Amino acid sequence: MDERNEDIDIKELNNLYSQTEESNRKVRMKYRSLIEDLKDVSSTDMLIEKIATGNELYKKVNRTQEATLDSQFLLKSAELGAKQAESIKLAGENFDIEDWINKLLTTMGGRQDIDIKQENGETVNLKSLHWEAIGIKAEPFFDVVPKINNMIGPLSTEQKERKTIIRHARENKNSVNLKKPQELRKEDIKEQENETTKNVVQICEILYKVGRIGLFEFIINPESFSQTIENIFYLSFLIHDGKALLDEEDGELILDKADPPDEEDYSHGIKKKQYVLELDYDTWKDIINVYNIKKSMIPTRPKVQTNNAKWYS
Amino acid sequence: MIIDDNLESTSTQSNIKLPVNLTQEDIEKKVLDLVRLAISSSVTDIPLKREEIKKKVIKDNMRIFPIVFEEAQKILRDTYCMELVEYPARGSTILSINQSNILNSQQQLQQGDAQTIQASQTNSSQVSLKKVSSKKYSTNSYILRNLIPGNLRKGLIFNKEDYQLHGLLIIILCLIYANGNRVKEEIIYKYLEKFGLYKNIKHETFEDVEKHIIQFTQKGYLEKEKTPIPNSEEVTYSYKWGPRALVEFPEKNLLNFIKGFYEKEEQEQIVKELIRSRGIN
Incomplete structure (x- = not known):
């Protein structure tokens, strides 16, 4: 029993491995174009279709190299699926935002007699909205902590960094030897001759x-x-x-x-x-x-002074 | 031996042994230091990093971190009515925060009174959303959350300008929520136009709206996200809830806030609709 099973396994294996490099290449090509196609997927149905194609394609995969592409495809399609799921509006009635906005405007005193904006025949005064009215309503629900204005004593844990102080002192000590960088003015810069x-x-x-x-x-x-x-x-x-x-x-x-x-x-x-x-x-x-060369045929050019004060642009 | 006795009587973290060179007084000092640091950190709106706590409070032995942290939490809760909460990682959603909160409260129920939870675990209780929130990496930073009951807050937190700004902020957050926690930038401004707020037009109360939206983003209330347009070089931007909003404006609060605009008999339906609109985000 066992031996026979093993035989079949080996046969299958050989079969798998006998696939030529060419068909592997084809599989890879198909995966790549499939992954590329994902960019254009706009609906859930299209995504399902692509995943089905991917599943079909996976049957032909027998090496890691192609399998890697499959996981790449899986990752991309899963990301896409998650994005689509986020935008799903659950069945049933959704919250009526417009209605709530109108209620907000009422709370903010937006419905007074001054005509600023005509909307659906209603008059809404948008200029003198009392925003603090919403803030007052929001206060019990906003778990922000009050900002402190003062505190007795400094934060003892705050320590000044000493490093900078030390460096500062050392710079001062050597200040006699320090050379001030030369200040450049326009007339100091000489056009460089070629x-x-x-x-x-x-x-x-x-x-x-x-x-x-x-x-x-x-x-x-x-x-x-x-x-x-x-x-x-x-x-x-x-x-x-x-x-x-x-x-x-x-x-x-x-x-x-x-x-x-x-x-x-x-x-x-x-x-x-x-x-x-x-x-x-x-x-x-x-x-x-x-x-036996004694004298240069080409006259020695004068040395370029490197430490002179001329600057070249 | 005396040290051990003290520990037994003052706290329940006896399962963590104090390093020999630290006395109970040392710990208490560090606890107070952490409380001061936490409160002062809230001024800047920058989350308090674990690294900073290490540098300024704990100094050397991070093994005592859980003890110091939990003791500081007690003081913050009992005296100041606030607590440190781990700053959610990028990519956290309202849903993932809810789930981690549910898990945390279950944990607490199992272990009875929150006070008796042992320090090694409570390092987590209110604090580490990370363990449960879909294995997101930890930000290792904390911000304070106000625990004063809502009906007692009047005037404690905000001044007039704060009221106006938080009015604007809460409206934006609710609008994003009701749109499945992702709204394109231009849509946000479309909504705001209904309130007479226009991009690039000076507003009586807020002057430059865009400036405030940028500030909300910097403070972590909003998260700006780039979305590439398929088959195009261009990108669009969307806004989501930022980590700070997840902490300071829990979904439960949002639902109660919006509910308040409706008649009693409508409220249940409104809450259902809101959660539906939020989707799985």
């Missing part, structure tokens, strides 16, 4: 003056590593714009001026390329030794 453009133009002029020259002899500044790097950076713009070209001759990198391509050349497919070559401090030293 250094890059200026330097690129300058380097271009120098290159056009010296003509064909070894790359390193041109860009290396033996006095300053950082300016060397800057030179490489500026040079890359000349290459980019086609104003300079980089050539190779007997294993040496040679730099030369070039005619920049015009619009037509670009339209024929010339691509702009820009590349900043890597140069570390040691290599820079080596190059200076090997090429």
Whole structure:
């Protein structure tokens, strides 16, 4: 008996697992569209219909992945059901709000002889409603506590935070060393010149003056590593714009001026390329030794003063 | 030993042992501190947080919280005729509060006189709606509720301006109630127009109505809720009862309030209709 049962179970299992991935995918797809559809459900009947579809679909589910979608669907439809239930008006007569509002208006003295508002032939004076009349009626039913006006003694439990005091003291101690932040006025701010453009133009002029020259002899500044790097950076713009070209001759990198391509050349497919070559401090030293560079071809630019009072916008 | 004796005679919470370093006097001081803190907290309309009680009253050992709390409740009830009530969590409804109240009173009936309920449980009796109210998380904050019998309150609570404001508030709450505890913002203003109150028009008594509605919301009387419109980017807003309204204006009171506008023979029918209109909210 037991064995036979087990056989059937295994068969069923195999059957379940033999379902192809494709049918699983279909199930998932259907679930997703079902969940999507819930957004448009407006009536209880529609919701019931969707849930029925979901139940039908669940028969095809045999893996966790699809089951997760089912629970997602369940959650969404339950939320929707709860929302709908909230708005159900129970059978039988409901409270007549209009009637009560009229009673309120009467209590508030809204029916005096001054015609302010005509409603259903009745005269209602809305301007001089006695709102406090409702408040007086409401008082016995509003379990709010009276507000106290005063209390003897402070709340002893209230303690001042000491932390801030300590910090305050420490700040005072060091106040001699404190530097006041600089106040900025409009005239202090100087328009920043575009250094890059200026330097690129300058380097271009120098290159056009010296003509064909070894790359390193041109860009290396033996006095300053950082300016060397800057030179490489500026040079890359000349290459980019086609104003300079980089050539190779007997294993040496040679730099030369070039005619920049015009619009037509670009339209024929010339691509702009820009590349900043890597140069570390040691290599820079080596190059200076090997090429015996004494003087920078590109004049050393004056150091930018970093601690001066000028501000750039 | 003396401490134990004192405990036996003054209170019934003997099942909770006092930490050795605390005397009965310490406890009594903390109880009074909590009473002061509770009363002063009502001024700001901000619920008193359990954390604040811990910091300002209990200080270190939270195990004594139930004792201190229950003793403070006794003083608040007997001397001031008010009590601390747990501030309902977001999403609490009139129905869920009712159910928890019913459960609480059953609990009390079973255990006889409320005074004899042991502290470990009464930490709950009036206080924790959370246990029963559909497993909503606790807010761990409390507000005071007035216990003075309604017919003795005249003039005790409100001044003229309060009367006017509470008149407006109670009307709004009743209207929301009768609409199944959710009313769209524009519908609220439609109702208020019947009373001559218009959004953006200066009113003789209230000046800016909207300002008051915002204040009611901030104080927890109303809860503003966003409702997305299906298949649209827009949202509408609805108003529901806020947590404070659930505490300060229990359904029982609302029914009695509205009932008062009707003839004796109509009243039973009116109450039925009202509960029906409230639905399951």
